Amino acid sequence: MNFDRIEPGPGEESVWDYPRPPRLEESTKHVQIVFNGVTIADTRRPQRVLETSHPPAYYICPEDIKMEYLHKTLRGSWCEWKGQAGYYTVTVESKEVVNAAWFYPNPNQVFAAIKDYVAFYPSKMDACYVDGELVQSQPGDFYGGWITKDIVGPFKGGPGTWGW
Numbered sequence: 001m002n003f004d005r006i007e008p009g010p011g012e013e014s015v016w017d018y019p020r021p022p023r024l025e026e027s028t029k030h031v032q033i034v035f036n037g038v039t040i041a042d043t044r045r046p047q048r049v050l051e052t053s054h055p056p057a058y059y060i061c062p063e064d065i066k067m068e069y070l071h072k073t074l075r076g077s078w079c080e081w082k083g084q085a086g087y088y089t090v091t092v093e094s095k096e097v098v099n100a101a102w103f104y105p106n107p108n109q110v111f112a113a114i115k116d117y118v119a120f121y122p123s124k125m126d127a128c129y130v131d132g133e134l135v136q137s138q139p140g141d142f143y144g145g146w147i148t149k150d151i152v153g154p155f156k157g158g159p160g161t162w163g164w
Contacts, residue, residue, distance in 0.1 A: 003161075006152040014152050015053050021081050022051035024111055031058050033120050034127040035100075036092035041065045047114050049082075053156035055138050055145030058130070059103075059117035070118070075099050082111045088118065090125075100124040102144075122146055 008014040027048050033041040043064035048056040070088040077085045082104050090100040101120045104111065121144040122128040123137035130148050138145035139158030147155065154161070 003154045006154065008152050012150050012152050015050075015055060015155060016153075018050040018052050018054070020052040021110075022049050024049055024113060026113075027058070029058075030129070030131050031060060032127075032129040033060075033125050034129075035069070035090055035097075035125050036095040037126075038066070038069070038092045040069050040090065040092065041118075041120070047117060049111075049114075049119075051081075053153075054143050055147045055151050055153075055155055057119050057144055058146055059114045059119045061117055065118055070101065073099055077102070079104075081108065082114075083108045090120075097124045119144060 005016050006014065025048050027046050028044060029046065030044050031046045032039055041060050041064060043060050045061065047059040050056055069090055069092050071091060073087045073089050075087040079085060083106060085102045085104055087099040088101040089096060089098045101118050103116055103118045104114060105116060107115055120128065122135045123141060128135040128146060130146060133148050136147040138147060138155055143157050
């Protein structure tokens with residue numbers, strides 16, 4: 001490996017301790033997503049996907065999202081663990097971001113709990129919060145992980161990290 005793993009301190013998690021294949025876990029953290037001045041998602045029951053070298057991706061139940069702001073696109077992608085993904089464009093008034101969120105309409109059995117749940121790229125939103133903390137987006141636009149003060153890396157996704 002061509003990186004220096006950061007040793008987690010008390011209350012921290014290292015992404016290098018996350019499993020591969022990834023693990024899905026329930027969370028009670030308060031997750032909020034703001035776009036163009038509107039809180040489009042607000043939940044205290046997100047699901048987290050944890051995978052080696054990646055900050056967590058948070059998946060939100062559609063009941064906790066103002067779905068009128070999301071519109072399905074034609075984009076699709078394939079995850080070897082979760083299956084076929086679909087995407088949403090997020091539009092609030094005149095502001096729009098294409099393919100800003102993704103979901104799994106028919107995930108593999110291990111990830112059945114996130115069927116139709118939506119994950120957002122924090123880099124494409126105005127703000128994403130976990131328990132009131134402003135999230136930093138994972139480098140690059142491929143993974144969409146959420147970095148908070150209790151998550152340490154280094155993180156895959158930025159320039160020069162694809163070969164890890």
